[in-house]
Structures are given as C-alpha cells and as structure tokens.
Amino acid sequence: MNTRGLGLVLLASFLWPLISWGQVSFDRILRADQEPQNWLTYSGTTLSHRHSLLNQINAANVKNLELQWIYQARSLEKFEATALVVDGVMYTVQAPNDVIALDAATGRVFWIFSHAPEPWTKPCCGHVNRGLAILGDTLFMATIDAHLIAIDAKNGRPLWDTTVADAKSGYALTLAPLVVKDKVIVGTAGGDYGIRGFIAAYDVHTGKEVWRFYTIPEPGGSSWGGDSWQEGGGPVWITGSYDPALNLSYWGTGNPSPDYDGDSRPGDNLYTDSVVALDPDTGKLKWYYQFTPHDEFDWDSTQVPVLADLEWPENDGHQKLRKVILWANRNGLFYVLDRTTGQFLLGKPFVKVNWTNGIDEQGRPMRVPGKIPSSEGTLIYPGNRGGTSWYSPSYSPRTGLFYVSTWDSYSSVFFKFPVKPGEDPRGGHRSLIPDDRLLPQHFRKDEEGYGAVRAIDPKTGETKWEFKMADVTDAGILTTASDLLFSGGRDGYFFALDARNGALLWKVAVGGVLASGPMTYAVRGKQYVAVAAGNCLFTFALR
C-alpha cells in the first residue's frame, strides 16, 4: 500500500467509531478487508486470507514493537482463540467457554460471560475454543458441551442457548462459528469418539436449526461397509469460508472413526477428510473433494479453506483468472482446487511424505503399498499430527504466496492390532513428538521433526522460502499489506518475518506455546498485533 493508502486506513481508523459504531451488518463482514482496523470474523474475512491491509507496522519499524498489554487467562487450557475486534472493543474466549469483552487499547475488561460446560464433556484434545462470530450486536459461541449460545455484545448477557448435539455421545464444539447472511453455521468435533459429524445452520435471531448437513451420508453408500457409517466420525472443528459471488460455503471435514483401524469401515469413507461446498441457504452439497480416502492415520482435513483468485493456465495454454481454494493438508500435500466445481488442479508434497507417490489425474492419491498401520508398526511420514493441521494459514494477494505452518521430517509409527469378530478395533501411533508440548524444553534433532513457516507458490506448489524452527509449531500465520508475516511456535517465540523472503525482522520470547492465529487491528490510528501464547493474550504496537 502506498502512503495515500496508509492515510486512508488510518483516517478510517480514527473516524470509524463515529460513523458506524454498533451494528456489524453482514455487508460489513463481507467487506471486512475495507475496515482493517477491525477483525470481524475468525480468519479476518470470509475468504479466510488472514491478511490485513494495515501497514503502519512495516519492515523498517517492526523492530520497535513493544508490549502494550497482557490478558492473563484464568484458565490452564490451551488459549487457541483468535480475538474479534469491533470498533475498539475486543471479544475473545477464555477456555473453555468464557467470553470476554476488553478495551482493545488497554486490555481492561468490560464484561465476562461464563458458560460452565456440562461435566461429562470428553473432547479428545483439551477443553479448547477457537473464537467467536458476530452479527449485529450479537456474539455467537460454540461450546465444548455442544451448545451454541448467542450473547449480547454490549452487556454479555445470553440471548439464546441451543443444544446442537448430545455431548454424552462424544460431540463437542470447539470452532469459531461462521455467520452467513442471517444464519450462524457450526460443525461438530468428536471424530475420535465415533460420532456422525455434521454441519448445521441456525437462525441468528432465534437459535432454531435451519438445516443440517451430515458429513457422512445416510446410509453411507458404497464408501462405507455395513453399518460403519453410523459411527463414522467426520468431525468439523475448524471454521469454514464463504464466497459471496458463488454463494458457496466451504468446510474441511475430519477423520473417519475408528481412527487407526479401517478394517471395520471398508471403502473411501465419504465425506471424511474432505472439503465440502455447501449452499449456505439450504445446506445442500454442491461438490466435494476427498483428500485422503480411507484414512487410517487421523489426518483430519480440518484446515481453513483459503479462497483466492489466481491466473491459471487453461487447456489452450492461455492464462485465465480462476476461483480456487488453496489447501495445505494434514496428509502432507498442498492442493489447489477449482472452488466453483471442486476440480482438482494441483497436488504436491510440502513436507516429507512416504505414503503416496503423488496424485493421479482424477485427483486421487496413488498409495504406496504397505504403508498402512500394522501389528509390528509402520513408519509413516508425515506422522499422526500431519504436515500441518488446524493452524491458520495466510494468503497475501501482494506477494501471491500461500503461507503455512509445517511439521517436516516428522513421522509416527502406526499400529493396528488383530481383533476377533465382535471386538472393538484397536490401533494407535507412537511418535517422538508429543501431541501437546507439556515441558518447556526441547531435545530433538532436526531429522526427528522440526517446525517451519513455509511460503508456497500456489501456481506450482513449490516452496519459495522457509523459516525454520527447532521445535514444531501450532501457530497460525498473519500477513499484512506491509509484507510482514507474524507467527511463532512451540519454541515460545512470537516473531515477524519479511513475507517476501522469510528474513527474521523481530522476535520476542513470550514463553508459552503459540497455539493460536495472530491478528491485527487499530484503535485511534494505532496498529496493534495480538496473539495468544501459553495462557495469555499478548498485544504489541510501535513504541
């Protein structure tokens, strides 16, 4: 952005509270990039670029970033939420389900709404929450005990509370909801407990369910053997995206169940480990693409769908602007899909992979024989946690690069134990890298798995540059119009890179694992960058 652009952004930052305080219309959400002082939805915009037009902080002055305030969560759960900011007020979630409104400039608390989840909840991977949605003056929170709650953004009082699913059956909600028009859309976690996953839309005013799309079709069709579809998994625990021009909403689905022993569920196990394109008005499936048919490695495709428009070669060789989805998948491959039709365009490994020899012309992985779980154990790259996972990627229209947090040279040994008819399937995995880093120490060598921020050219799938860490990373990525990239990792650093070449420009040791996506906003002309690490939310700005 040029100087004039910067001036417009800062002017808007000063004036916006005067001219639009209050209602967050859906039109504002659709044009969220035009008011970069705010952060109105989980990934910044419904296209999910996690890219901001703010540019006050730039490569020349980023070294002058200093701490502005810290919010210390009264929770020892992982702090995975991305905050929203609306006209100087920040809304975030203290795990598991406390909504907090803060002064975005000072961190002082306006109000807290606490939801006490039912004690029988049993999420697989922590009592976490990844954030909120907003429409009008109403916030929406999905809860760990599978409720969807509407909350008054001004006073923190609940407006309605809808039970989405039965938490006793293994369902949980951990994602930030997505608002599309007059509906709020959520998906269900619990794929490791044999749920039948679904995505559902609720009326924003009443909380009544409008439609429900099961990620496993009834009765399962040819892709599920017997009755295995009934407890087939297919969770949805990361926020989807929305293209208003196509009126399609895109969601990534999770693993089939049981996770590591697919013998009881023969077939491709649709629509697990897939992206599904849904009509947000009806929930009807428009198309799907399955990344990992018949998964036995727990490679959820619960990544944020990044919607971009790229020049792409046609059959006649000419370049044509094409609406695509960019997707670095947990299975270790980077994909480009046509988001109008679901057509497979490109698939290429972005980390070390040994389970597939690539993708055939139909977009199906060409499996390496023998690379399946076994009773003696099978070494698979990437490991159980994948080449990446739910960590928010970023796309910068300025650089044309897709940025993703990766785990490279990382493997797991997968087991599957013989069972007799009628017995529960048994399997598991073993890895040098723990699921959740519990100790603030790191002892591994690079060849045993390391983390890196990678910049991928989406037109070729080639890595343009990488920023290597010693430990792996659970952090999301933010890019800005000043070509800065913010991220971090389990090392406990929050850092800024040059988005053009990966050069380290600034870092700070925040001490805790970054398991959230950074975001940026402005208040009274001052740009802030915020990220949750450990049990705290840290906010930085120029001194």
Next chain:
Amino acid sequence: MRMWAVTVCTLVLAAGTLHAQETDLELGKGFFLARCAVCHGPDGNSVQGVDLGRGKFRRALSDDDMVQIIKTGIPNTAMPPIDISTRKAKYIVAYLRSMASSPATSGQGNTVRGKAVFEGKGGCLSCHRVKDKGSRVGPDLTDVGAIRRSFELERSLLEPNAEVLLENRFVRVVTGDGVAITGRLLNHDAFTVQLIDSKERLLSFQKSSLKEFAFLDESQMPSYRGKLSPEELADLISYLVSLKGIETQ
C-alpha cells in the same frame, strides 16, 4: 512378554496393592491397547512427562488413584474420562504395574554390594549423582529405580547406545572465540541452546554466536561389558533399582 507374565504372579506389585494373576494381566494389556494406547502408545510413553510402562506418572500415586483417573479423566488436560468398568480399570493398572517391574536377565543382586560397585569400581559418581553425592553432568539417578525397569538399566550398562533418552543427549558447541564445550543438553530452540557442562555450569548461548552446534551421536556413558563380573553387574542393578527418590520428611 511371557517373562513378565510368569514372574509377576508372585509379586507384590511395586508401589501398589493389587495382586495380579496372569489372566488379569493379559486382560489388562488388551484393555490398555484398546483404550489407552491410542494416546499413550503401546509402551505407554507417547505422552511427554508420562511413562506408564516405567511407573512414571504425573499425578497418580496409588492404584486407586490410577483407577479413578482412568474412569474420570483429568480436568483441563487432554486426558479424557474412559467409559470402562472399575474392574477393567484395575486390570489396566495391574498391567501397568507389571510393565514397570519387569526384571533384568542378570538375576537378583545385593544392594549393599551394588552401592559399593557404584561408588567404587564402577566410577559412576564421576558422571552421575545420587542425592547429594556425585557429579551433575550425567543424568541424576536418585530416582532411577522408580522410572526405569531393571532390564533397561542392564541394557544401559552393557549397551549405552541402545537407547539414549531425549533428555540425556549431549551436545558440543564451539563459541565465537573458539572454545569447545561439551555438555548435556537441557533445552534448545530456534535461537538459543542451554546445557550443563563438565564443570557443572549452567550455560546458555545464542546459536547465532556459535561457530558450531552439534549433537553427539555416541552416548557419553561407557559400556561395562567385560569390566564388571556378572555378580557385580547384578549387584549394581539391584542398587539402581532400589533408588526410588528422596524420602518425604
């Protein structure tokens, strides 16, 4: 695996009160593999800081504690409640206790004589520490009998390179002014490294200031194969197994 199954029939299980029959252990193994191994791994050591197969738990103390944790989970952690009967949970606990008490192949030794080997002929104190005696450069062995099985101790003594735990790795750094330092790795990240050196100094370096940073492939532990008699080896292992940590006042 038959070895432990036969032996533990007559054992009072370490640190617990359950007396297990072979069939109980087989059942416990089955339940463990089906319900626990998905997260904890077949050997019970996939969760950092927890090593179920070696009796290393972050929270549980008694068998009843462990049964309770299996059934109710641990709030605010990734450990979920397991929908399983108390009887089956007890089988799992019995199996875990049996894993932790698997014996060495060198037989029963004498703890007192083993201590003498440790502090004398073995020269172990030159690298290791037990309570307030010995060097801090190598792993502290004050509670090694609580976290390592006897056959693993035997293997470490005879084949030190067979398994080196992540936290026992050694590194070599060369500082900007050319000083080479070898020490046990305490931590490292993208930018820094922390270690304890042969002078027991806690050192921290910026990686960018170092001329060299490398892991040492070979264990710093010498092999005692042929250096100790079978009796001395058995005595030494017995002594190590007896080291269960400091006593509570």
